[in-house]
Amino acid sequence: MSHSGAPSGTDDVVAPVRPDPAAVDRRWSVPGLPRLPLPLTGAIIFAGIRLLSVAIAAFTLGQGKFSDRHWSLGQWMRVADGGHYLAIAAHGYTYPAGQLARASVFSFFPAYPAAMRSLAWLPGVSLFGAGLAVTAIAGLAAAWGITTLGMKLTADPRISLLMVAVWAVAPTSTVLEMLYAEALFCAVAVWTLVALVDRRWLTAAGLTIAAGTVRSTAVALVAAVVVAAALALVEAARTRQRIAEWWRPLAAALLAPLGLLGFLGYVAIRTRRLDGWFWIENHTFHMVFDWGTSTVQTLKGIFLGAPSVPEVLVALAVIAGALLMVWSLTERIPLSLHAYTVVVVVMALVSSANWIGSKPRFMLPAILLALPVARLLAPLRTSVKLPLFAVLTALSTWFGLYLVTIARWAP
Numbered sequence: 001m002s003h004s005g006a007p008s009g010t011d012d013v014v015a016p017v018r019p020d021p022a023a024v025d026r027r028w029s030v031p032g033l034p035r036l037p038l039p040l041t042g043a044i045i046f047a048g049i050r051l052l053s054v055a056i057a058a059f060t061l062g063q064g065k066f067s068d069r070h071w072s073l074g075q076w077m078r079v080a081d082g083g084h085y086l087a088i089a090a091h092g093y094t095y096p097a098g099q100l101a102r103a104s105v106f107s108f109f110p111a112y113p114a115a116m117r118s119l120a121w122l123p124g125v126s127l128f129g130a131g132l133a134v135t136a137i138a139g140l141a142a143a144w145g146i147t148t149l150g151m152k153l154t155a156d157p158r159i160s161l162l163m164v165a166v167w168a169v170a171p172t173s174t175v176l177e178m179l180y181a182e183a184l185f186c187a188v189a190v191w192t193l194v195a196l197v198d199r200r201w202l203t204a205a206g207l208t209i210a211a212g213t214v215r216s217t218a219v220a221l222v223a224a225v226v227v228a229a230a231l232a233l234v235e236a237a238r239t240r241q242r243i244a245e246w247w248r249p250l251a252a253a254l255l256a257p258l259g260l261l262g263f264l265g266y267v268a269i270r271t272r273r274l275d276g277w278f279w280i281e282n283h284t285f286h287m288v289f290d291w292g293t294s295t296v297q298t299l300k301g302i303f304l305g306a307p308s309v310p311e312v313l314v315a316l317a318v319i320a321g322a323l324l325m326v327w328s329l330t331e332r333i334p335l336s337l338h339a340y341t342v343v344v345v346v347m348a349l350v351s352s353a354n355w356i357g358s359k360p361r362f363m364l365p366a367i368l369l370a371l372p373v374a375r376l377l378a379p380l381r382t383s384v385k386l387p388l389f390a391v392l393t394a395l396s397t398w399f400g401l402y403l404v405t406i407a408r409w410a411p
Contacts, residue, residue, distance in 0.1 A: 038147055038151065038157055038160065038161070039143075039144040039145075039147040039148050040144070041147070041161060042143045042144060042146060042147030042160065042161050042164040043140045043143045043144045043147075043164075045143070045161055045164050045165055045168070046139060046140060046142075046143035046164050046165075046168050047139075047140060047143075049165065049168040049169060049389065049393050050136075050139065050168065050176060050177050052390065052393050052394075053173075053174060053177060053393050053396070053397045054073070054177055056393070056394055056397045056398075057073060057076065057174070057177075057397055057400075057401055058073045060397070060398065060401055061073060061076060061401070061405070065405075065406050066401060066402075066405050066406065068405075068406075069405050071405065074128065076178075076401070076404065076405070077128075077132065077177065077178045077179060078128060078131075078178070078179050079178075079404055079410075080404070080410040080411065081108070081179070081180050081181070081410070082131070082178055082179030082180065083179075084104070084105065084107075084108050085108060085112055085113045085116065085131065085179050085180075085181070086113075086116075086127055086128065086131065086179065087105065088105060088108055088110070088113040089113035089114075089116040089117045089120070089127050089130075089131070090117075090127060093105055093106060093110075093270065103271065103280050103283075103284060104280060104284035104285065106267045106270065106271065106276065106277060106280050107277070107280055107281055107284065107285060108181075109181065109212075109213055109214050109215055109216070109263055110213055110263065111181070111184065111210065111213040111214040112131075112134065112181035112184050112214060115130075115134045115184065116130045116131045116134055117130070118130075119133055119134060128179070131179040132177075132179070134183075134184060135176065135177065135178065135179065135180070135183045135184070136177075136183075138183040138184040138186070138187040139176050139177075139183040139186075139187070141187040141191070142183060142186040142187040142190055142367075143164045143168070145187065145190035145191045145193075145194055146160075146163050146164045146167060146190050146367055146370075147160045147161060147163070147164055148160075148194055149163075149190055149193055149194050149197065149367075150163045150164075150371070150374070152194065152197050152198075153197070153331075153333050153337075153371070154371075154375075156378065158374075158378045159371070159374045159375055159378050160374075162370075162373075162374035162377050162378060162385075163367070163370040163371055163374045164370075165374075165385075165389050166370035166373045166374050166377070167186075167364075167367055167370045168393075169389060169392040169393050169395075169396045170360070170363075170364055170369075170370075170396065171313075171317040171320075171360040171396060171399055171400075172317075172358075172360045172361040172364065172396075172399065172400055172403070172411045173364065173396050173400070174396065174397055174399075174400030174401070174411065175361055175364070175400070175411055176364075178411075180361075180411075181214055181215055182215075182361065182364050182365065184214050185211060185214040185215045185217060185218075185365055186364065186365050186367060188207050188210050188211040188214060189211055189217075189220075189221055189340075189365050189367070190367055191207055192204050192207040192208055192211065192221050192224070192225075193224065193337055193340065193367075193368075195207060196224060196225065196228045196334065196336050196337070197334060197337070199228075199232070201229070201232075201248035201249050201251065201252040202248055202251065202252060202255075204225055204228075204252055204256075205225060205251065205252035205253075205255040205256050206255075207221075208221045208222060208225050208255075208256040208257075208259065209255060209256065209258050209259035210259060211259065211260075212257065212258070212259025212260030212261070212262065212263065213259045213260075213262070213263055215365075216260070216277075216347075217344055217347060217362070217365050218259065218260045219260065219343060219347065220339075220340045220341075220343035220344045220347065220365070221256070221340060222256045222257045222260065223339045223340065223343045224336040224337065224339050224340035224343075225252050225253060225256040225336070226253045226256065227335055227336040227339040228249070228252075228334065228335075228336035229249035229250065229252050229253035230253070231335065231336070232246065232249040233246055233249055233250060236249075263277075264276075264277050267280070285355065286352065286354050286355075287351055287352055287354070287355060288351070288352050289350050289351055289352075290350065290351070290352050291350050292349050292350045294352045294353040294354070295318070295349055295350070295351075295352075295353040295356065295359070297353070298315075298353040298356055299315050299318070299319070302315045303315065308407070309402075309407075310357065310402065310403055310406075310407035310409060311356075313399060313402070313403075314356055314357050314359065314360065314403070314409075315356075317359075317360040317399075318348075318349070318356070318359050318360060318363075321345055321348070321359075321360065321363040321366070321369065322345060322349065324369040324372065324373070325341060325342060325345040325366065325369060327372045328341055328368055328369055328371060328372055329342075330372070331368070331371055331372060333368070333371075337368055338368075340366075340368070341366045341368045341369065344362075344363060344365050344366040345363055345366050345369075347362065348362035348363045355410065357403055357407070357409035357410060357411065358409075358410055358411065361411055
C-alpha cells in the first residue's frame with residue numbers, strides 16, 4: 001500500500017502511515033548476552049551465519065570430490081567474478097583495441113573494486129584482504145538495514161531478525177563471504193528502501209545513484225524511487241500542495257538513474273558503441289534479455305529430460321524465487337517496495353539461461369522475499385529455529401560449494 005499525507009519541506013520527512021519508528025530502537029535480549037539494540041542483534045545473527053558457513057566451507061573443501069580441485073578457502077573465495085574484480089582493482093579498466101576478450105572487464109561495475117583499492121592503501125592490506133573486508137562490512141550494513149526495514153514494515157522484532165536469517169541462508173548466499181559485489185549492492189539497496197519508507201527523497205536518490213555504480217540491478221531501485229515519487233506527486237497534485245512540498249520526490253525520480261547511466265555512458269565512450277555494455281554482455285558472456293524464453297525452455301528441458309543434480313538444484317531455487325515473489329505481493333507494504341522486488345526477480349528470469357546457475361544469485365538482492373518466510377517461521381520456538389538455521393546454513397554452503405567445485409558453474 002502507498003503512503004499518504006503531505007510531506008514537510010525537509011529531506012527527512014517520515015511517512016505518517018507506518019509502525020512507530022521508536023520501535024526500531026527497541027532493545028532485544030539474546031541468551032548469554034547483554035541487551036542489545038535490535039539492528040545490532042540482526043548484524044550479529046548475520047555474522048554468526050557467515051562464520052558458520054566459512055567454517056563449513058573450509059572443512060568441506062578438503063573432503064571427497066570437493067577436494068579434487070585442491071582449493072584452499074582463499075582460492076574458493078576469489079573464483080569467477082572475484083578474479084575480475086581483483087584485476088580491475090589492480091589495473092583498472094584496460095581494453096586493448098581489437099581484443100574482444102579483454103572487453104569483458106566492462107561488464108563489472110566500478111564501486112566494488114574501487115572500495116577494494118581504497119582499503120588496500122592501508123599498510124599490510126592486500127587487495128584480496130581488502131575485498132573480503134568490503135564484503136564483510138557491507139554484509140553487516142545490509143543486515144543492520146534489513147532489521148531496520150523489517151521493524152518499519154512490521155514492528156515485530158522476531159520477523160525483523162528472521163528476515164536477516166532467511167536472507168543469509170538463501171541459495172548462493174555464499175557469495176556474501178566471497179569477492180562478489182552482492183553484499184555491497186544489498187547494503188546500498190536496503191538502505192535505499194529504508195529511505196523510501198521514511199520519505200527521505202534525496203537520500204534515496206543519492207543511494208540509488210551509488211547503487212548504479214555497483215550492479216545493473218540498480219534498475220530495480222530506480223523503479224522503486226520512480227514509483228514512490230509518482231505516488232507522492234499524484235498526492236501532491238490532488239491536495240494542491242506548494243512546490244516547496246513536492247520538489248524532492250520529483251528531483252529524486254530525475255536523479256536516481258544517474259549512477260547507472262553514468263557507467264553505461266562511460267562504457268559506451270570506451271568501446272565507441274552506444275550500446276557498449278549490452279554488446280559486451282552479449283558477445284563475451286552471451287547474456288541478453290530474451291523475455292525469459294530460454295529460461296522457460298531450460299527449465300522445461302530439466303524436468304522433462306535427464307537432468308543432472310546441479311540442474312535440478314538450480315531449477316528448484318529459481319522456481320522457489322519466482323513463487324516467493326508472488327507470495328511477497330500479499331504483504332501490505334509500500335507499492336514501491338513491491339516494485340523493487342518484482343523488478344529484481346523479473347530481471348533474473350528474463351535474461352538468457354546460459355548462466356542459469358547464477359540466477360539464484362541474481363535474486364539475492366530481492367531482500368523482501370524473506371518477509372513472508374520470516375512471518376511463517378516467527379511462531380517457532382528459539383530451540384527449533386536455532387538448529388533449523390544451522391542446517392539451512394550447512395545446506396546453502398554445500399549448494400554454493402557444489403556449484404563451483406563439482407558442477408564447475410559460476411555462482
